[in-house]
Amino acid sequence: QVQLVQSGAEVKRPGASVKVSCTASGYNFGNFRIAWVRQAPGQGLEWMGWISGYNGETKSAQSLQDRVTMTTDTSTGTTYMELRSLRSDDTAIYYCARGVDSGRLGMDYWGQGTLVTVSS
Amino acid sequence: SYDLTQSLAVSVALGQTATITCGGNNIGNENVHWYQQKPGQAPVLVIFRDTNRPSGIPARFSGSNSGNTATLTISGAQAGDEADYYCQVSGTTAWVFGGGTKLTVL
Numbered sequence: 001q002v003q004l005v006q007s008g009a010e011v012k013r014p015g016a017s018v019k020v021s022c023t024a025s026g027y028n029f030g031n032f033r034i035a036w037v038r039q040a041p042g043q044g045l046e047w048m049g050w051i052s053g054y055n056g057e058t059k060s061a062q063s064l065q066d067r068v069t070m071t072t073d074t075s076t077g078t079t080y081m082e083l084r085s086l087r088s089d090d091t092a093i094y095y096c097a098r099g100v101d102s103g104r105l106g107m108d109y110w111g112q113g114t115l116v117t118v119s120s
Numbered sequence: 121s122y123d124l125t126q127s128l129a130v131s132v133a134l135g136q137t138a139t140i141t142c143g144g145n146n147i148g149n150e151n152v153h154w155y156q157q158k159p160g161q162a163p164v165l166v167i168f169r170d171t172n173r174p175s176g177i178p179a180r181f182s183g184s185n186s187g188n189t190a191t192l193t194i195s196g197a198q199a200g201d202e203a204d205y206y207c208q209v210s211g212t213t214a215w216v217f218g219g220g221t222k223l224t225v226l
Contacts, residue, residue: 035215037163044220045155045163045206061214062121095162103210106153106168113162 002026004034004096004111011117012086019082020114022096029053029077033099035107036070036081038092046092050099051079086118124207124218131224138194140221142207145188150209152190154183157220158203166205167192197225 007021022034036048049060051070058070069082079096094114097107125143132138142152152170155163165174167183170190180195194201202225207218 037217044204045157045208045217047208047215047217050215059213097163099210100168103215104151104169105172106151106165106208106210107155107163108165108168108174110162110164 002098002109004098004109006094006096006111006114009115009117011119014087014118014120016086016118017082017084018086018116019080020094020096020116022079022081022111024053024077024079024098027098029072029074033102034070034072034079035097035099035103036068037095037097037107039095039113040089040092043092048081048094050103052102053077053079083116086116088118090116091118092116122209122211122214122216124209124216126205126207126218126221128219129222129224131226132194132197133226134199135196138197138201138223138225140192140194140205140223142190142192142218143188144190144209147188147190147209148186150185150211152183152185153208153210154181154192155206155208156201156203157206163206194223197223199225201225 033050035050051058067084071080096111098109154167157163170185206220
């Protein structure tokens with residue numbers, strides 16, 4: 001069965017970086033994109049970006065493109081999202097999700113979420 | 121950037137029909153997806169590409185998309201349908217979520 005398993009919760013200081021992992025299993029990793037979505041406390045969903053499992057192509061939200069980097073390790077089916085220069089408003093649950101047909105059919109499987117807390 | 125507008129909250133009587141809308145400029149030309157999110161849980165895809173239900177999603181969930189409005193309809197709403205609902209568009213340059221609608225089943 002398809003599973004996306006994310007790394008554990010993180011606590012970071014303002015100005016630091018965080019790297020969250022998402023390990024996929026149960027499907028051909030190269031056939032799908034992995035998207036990153038975050039949700040601040042009590043707020044809605046915010047798309048951060050996606051990375052292709054096939055060729056590593058990435059696209060990120062304009063508001064984050066200077067601070068976010070997404071990478072993949074195809075040998076393990078793991079995707080990484082690194083966010084730099086953390087601020088208090090980066091405190092959120094970060095989700096990875098599988099994008100079907102380059103996203104044209106939505107995101108059908110989601111990770112369990114990783115809570116990132118930014119606090120001095 | 122492409123903006124999607126959702127009502128903050130919708131309420132529906134148990135067993136009645138709930139309608140949740142998502143507004144966007146010519147959204148009828150886009151593929152619209154809908155997600156259900158219950159407290160403390162990851163989102164779940166309930167409608168993809170405007171009108172399609174993933175396996176396991178009850179038939180009471182349906183979608184439509186035309187002009188400047190996409191719609192999620194829940195026919196015969198149940199208590200378990202109480203959740204936040206988000207529309208989403210996967211464009212060629214960016215993917216966007218609406219602000220979300222809180223559905224209350226009375």
